[in-house]
Amino acid sequence: MDFSLSEEQQLIKESVDKFIAKDYVFENRNKILETEDRFSRDLWKQYAELGWLGMALPEEYGGFGGSAVENMLVSEAFGSAMVLEPYLSTVVMAANALVLAGGSEDQKKELVEQIIAGDLLISVAYAEAESGYNLANVSVTANGSGDSYSLNGEKIVVLNAPSADKFIVSARTSGEQSDQSGVSLFLVDANATGVELTSYNTMDGGRGANITFNNASATLLGAEGEGFEVLDQVIDIATAAICAQALGAMNTAFQRTLEYIKTREQFGVPIGTFQVLQHRLVDMFMAVEASRSMVYMVSMSLASDDANERRAAVSSAKAFMGPEARKVAQEAVQIHGGVGMTEELDVGHYFRYLTLFCGTFGSTDYHLKRFAELTQ
Amino acid sequence: MNIDFTAEELQFKEEVREWFNANLPADLKRKSELGIALNKEETQTWGKILNSNGWAAINWPKEYGGTGWSVSQKHLFDEVRVEVGAPNIMSMGVAMLGPVLHAFGTDEQKAEHLPRILNYDDWWCQGYSEPGAGSDLASLKTAAKLEGDEYVVNGSKIWTTYAHYADKMFCLVRTSTEGRKQEGISFLLLDMNDPGMTVRPIVSIDGEHHLNQTFMDDVRTHKSNLVHEENKGWTVAKYLLTHERTGIAGVAGSKAAIAKLKALAKKTIVDGKPAIENEQFAMKIAQVEVDLKALEYTNFRTLAASATGGAPGAESSLLKIKGTQIQQLLAELKVELAGYLAYPWGTLGEAGPEDFGHAVASYNFGRASTIYGGSTEVQYNVMSKGILGL
The missing domain is CATH 1.20.140.10 (Butyryl-CoA Dehydrogenase, subunit A, domain 3)
Incomplete structure (x- = not known):
């Protein structure tokens, strides 16, 4: 049993904690809240340069191959200052979804590398108005095959959606509304035709949106029906x-x-x-x-x-x-x-x-x- | 022992219900049901409607333009008020200054202020707390010095609810630093339009502006605006605490909140079925409802005792502690029911059903109920000293 951090982890912790204590004081956070994005794109770039965005992602995708412990260290520090940048949405959720989903390695690798470089923001859209917390309860539908699918339906409370370049969306390709099988994951461009956002501020200071898909063009991520x-x-x-x-x-x-x-x-x-x-x-x-x-x-x-x-x-x-x-x-x-x-x-x-x-x-x-x- | 209301009382309840149904404007009803505070104009509109029927001040005696109702009537009125979704407008003038003037005011003060309070012509705010005097109210420092016929007031008050709406302020000021700190306090009436008065808004964690800090810089008021004797202001403030505070337990409001929560849980589909069919959630509502039953009957006992002359003193602390606890739990359950819809902020119905549009803001601001009007901690002290003799 050993709860001590490795030397590398200790260094990461020190650098994140130091940044938070010095640069993410309450007054600075309030200034970021006055901007339209409600997070700082400059700081996001800085996190990328410091290597924080790729810290816990696999090396074959351009990350540093750290474990969940690295992610924990960054998350705790970010939580201690209520950091507004979309680390949870883009790195923890979207990048991990790309890594874990099967399918074309080239496509995924490029996207994860862009995320790690701080050049791409993706939000995951999974919750629906009547789904509760059941991830298998999916009423958004996807029709199509191969490279061409179209999505219909609504997702709610997609965090950081207004500033996202792409969305990863759970949608049903087969089965009944709460079946685990038949849920598939899709990549959708934020500016695709048929994607409409109702955006709002969120209680913690960030931005979010409900998204409706009306025959929105989508790319399958991983195997069809195996997204759950x-x-x-x-x-x-x-x-x-x-x-x-x-x-x-x-x-x-x-x-x-x-x-x-x-x-x-x-x-x-x-x-x-x-x-x-x-x-x-x-x-x-x-x-x-x-x-x-x-x-x-x-x-x-x-x-x-x-x-x-x-x-x-x-x-x-x-x-x-x-x-x-x-x-x-x-x-x-x-x-x-x-x-x-x-x-x-x-x-x-x-x-x-x-x-x-x-x-x-x-x-x-x-x-x-x-x-x-x-x-x- | 029996808990039944008389036939006359039930008849009264029916009349109140009919009047509300005929006179409550639909837009105010809607706001009230969504848990949104009325703005100044709406408050005054509703206040004047109530006053036109003689119901602006249900806790005042008849001789001053109140209803003179029995405790049962007040209780039934409150029950109907929430049942029909009528707003519970908070008038510091009706709730606090009125009773003070009845007991301590001069004839001139009563004649000048009471009719204007009843008709919502003057909006009064309360200047009690200061940055350094919260739970320890008696340590207040805002000073009033008599110069000729005028008191000159300097200092600052905080948590002055709706000071930005107010025409006037009743406040506690220090007129002497001799002796015990409670003995140098006076109760004074000020004009908010005085050039020395500044109001700084304080936005609270529901994102709204209800609260303020007020600064008095050589604010002047004629000495006839002193209520009761100089240096006897603490007596006045304490009188209000032991004076019957109608509805401090908030039973009727919490009953209505439970009914609304159940209705909402019936129509909110969570993962394929109405939330009310989730046993874990239904049990939590039931637990609060059981707690409320205990509070309701404790409240009845207090009402019955005060009807036969017993003045509710420290007992009202119990009603406040338990009543606010229940209100906060109910708000918490509504946030839980909202699920992800707790995220959208400052939108009403744009991002989800409008029932949830204000749920979280209400939960947030509701945290204040265990802080203001004597915090829960202060109420515990009042009870341990006043009832248990510790």
């Missing part, structure tokens, strides 16, 4: 990544609150002298520590050859961390009092960020049920 296993694995990897992001956010919210109760005075003393608050800060601390354990656990389990083992690990982490994240978020606001309710302080932004974490890639109930079914 790929998508399921991609969402598991992404779930592990947002658990690490949430850990970073929880820890920052906890640290801010700890600092606040040491300095905020009422009744002539720092409020941190009240035992009621001391115990609640200990609860927050324990939530962060237990969550860190789960983030390590899930990061080490992602590489498992046994898909069910991977699924159970991911679901246990998400099911555990949902309530812990909500508790830390709510307590951070409550203990800050009125000022915690404002846009002006970062605590309220962490609250919103963590609220979204709870319902992304499956709620606590969804993952608890999935875990129960996998471990019966």
Whole structure:
């Protein structure tokens, strides 16, 4: 048993943490929020140059062949500052979808290389209005064969969609609405005819869109009808990544609150002298520590050859961390009092960020049920 | 023991329902049902409609233009109000200043202000909290000095809800630094149009502007705007806390929220079936409903006791703690039901069914309910001291 980082991982962690502490302070993030994209294309380029975008992707695709641990380190640091750039959408989700899907290696290699170079943004469109969190519940249809398919239907809440160059879309090529077989993955150009976005800001400060496809031209990615296993694995990897992001956010919210109760005075003393608050800060601390354990656990389990083992690990982490994240978020606001309710302080932004974490890639109930079914 | 309402009371309830159905504007009803706060103009419109029927101030005695209703009538009115989807407009004038003036105001103060409060002609905001005086309200520093016939006020108030709408402010100011800090506080009425008054907006985590910080720089007010005696403002503030606070438990509102949540869970399809058929989710709604039942009957007991003369003191802390807890849980469940539709921000119905358009904003702002009006932590202190004698 060894929880220590390799020398390379330690260096990565130091460089990402240093960047976050120096360049991604709250005021800078607020400036990025005033731009149209709501993320910085300059910073995105910088991440590419620093090698962060290809860190956890395989070498044969131009990556550095790191493991889920590298991804965890970047995700935790990014979460601690609520980084707005589309690392989750483009690198964790889209690049992994390309790598894991079968099919033409040349086509995939070119796209992943462009992603790693910071030249291509892709968002994955999988959720539908009535699908809940079931990735097999797909009503968007794809008709065609060979190189030519056309998509019809709607996907909702596609993160970073307004700035994406392409989409990876799950669509049904055969079977009933919730069948796992018959789900296929497609590549669609964002500016293709028949692709229409309803764009909006998202609660955590980013951008998202619902997308309707009306006979939109699409390229099959991997084998027809066999997209579910790929998508399921991609969402598991992404779930592990947002658990690490949430850990970073929880820890920052906890640290801010700890600092606040040491300095905020009422009744002539720092409020941190009240035992009621001391115990609640200990609860927050324990939530962060237990969550860190789960983030390590899930990061080490992602590489498992046994898909069910991977699924159970991911679901246990998400099911555990949902309530812990909500508790830390709510307590951070409550203990800050009125000022915690404002846009002006970062605590309220962490609250919103963590609220979204709870319902992304499956709620606590969804993952608890999935875990129960996998471990019966 | 019985919990039945009398035939007269039920008749009253029917009359209230008929009146609401005939007089509630459809656009206000819609906003209220979606959980969106009314703007100033809409609030005043609805306030004036209520006042035209003598219902602007259900908690005021009849002699001052209130309804003079029994606790049962107030309870039934509130029940019907949420049942028909009427907005719960918050008037600091009706809820707080009115009762203060009834108890402590001079005849002139009553004559000047009460009719204008009732008719929503003046919008009052409350100047209590300060950046350094939150839970520890008595440490407030905003100072008022008497110069000739005028008090000159300097300092700053924070969390002044709707100060940007307000014509006037009632506030607590420091008039003496002698003795205990509670003994140098006075209750003063100010004009928001005074040139020394500045209002800075504070946007809250629902993305909306309800809150403000107000700065007083040599704000002047005639000494006749002092309520009660100088340095007795703490008595006034404490009176309000023990004064009957209608609906502090929010039972009627939470009942309506549960009904709406169930209806929404019935029509929201999640992975092939209505969300209400997901047993895990249905059990969570049931748990809150059971908790609410306990609160409802505790509330009934408090109402019954105050009807026979017992003044609700520290007991109202219990109602606030449990009531806000339930409100927050219900908002949380609605966000859970929204799933991915929690992401779209500041859109109403553009990105999904409009039922979810404001769910998350309401959840976010709802976190304030355990902070304002005496935080949950303060309420625990009030109870441990006031009821348990610790």
